[in-house]
Amino acid sequence: MVDAAARISPLDGRLFQDEGILVEPAVPAVRLALRAPSAARAALSKALGIDLSQRPKASAVHGARAALWLGPDEWLVIDEEGGDLMAACGTVTAFHSAVDVSHRNTALLVSGRRAADVLSAGCPQDLSRGAFPVGAASRTVFGKVEIVLWRTGEEAFRVECWRSFSDYVFMLFEAAARDA
């Protein structure tokens, strides 16, 4: 008898390193797809302990928790320490929608001197420091798939993608790093 199916991270053990670029899987995290009108924003920010920004492309970080602005009423909340985000939102009575997408998404951490150049091989957005500064986050595309891109440092990005696309994203990074 098997007690439970073993959950395997889709990019377990994968690592890519080349001149000026490092691509590695991020640690598993709890994720929330949060939709809420502005009336519920303050209450949700308080319950989650993080400021849900109203500014386009903005992100907020508090400890291991981050909230990325995706749209005027939409945020992606990430907690790398396994905090119970659903329970936190459950305490808010104001109208909102919170969906646990922890296992839908996975993330890659891309860093190094050439990180932005390699990303630009598949991402059409302007990733210069003026247009996409540290802390900027946005839903966009990378090659043929949709990603959420977040600049966590001058030369560091977090790329959130759907789990089933992660192999494609990883291989596209490898190919792009050879050419970029």
Next chain:
Amino acid sequence: MLLIHCPYCQEDRPELEFRHAGEAHIARPADMAALSDEDFERFFFIRSNPKGVVFERWRHMHGCARFFNAARDTVSDRFLKTYKAGEPKPDLGGEGR
């Protein structure tokens, strides 16, 4: 690559993030059941499709995911103006012919 100004993200973003979503400012009839077949056909299927300035719905599919409206010239493929859904048709002045 064509850059499209998203009124919600408040910046120019690459066209790959967007999807076209048909003609804009088509009012849905209040009493659909009372429409004759001819009127329903006109509302549902018939579009103006002019050569020149058109008002269209677009969606920032791979960005903020919001629908918005755009005035676009189908000859030059130039976006004259984009504005939030629900806002009235803008006056394009000389640009709109």
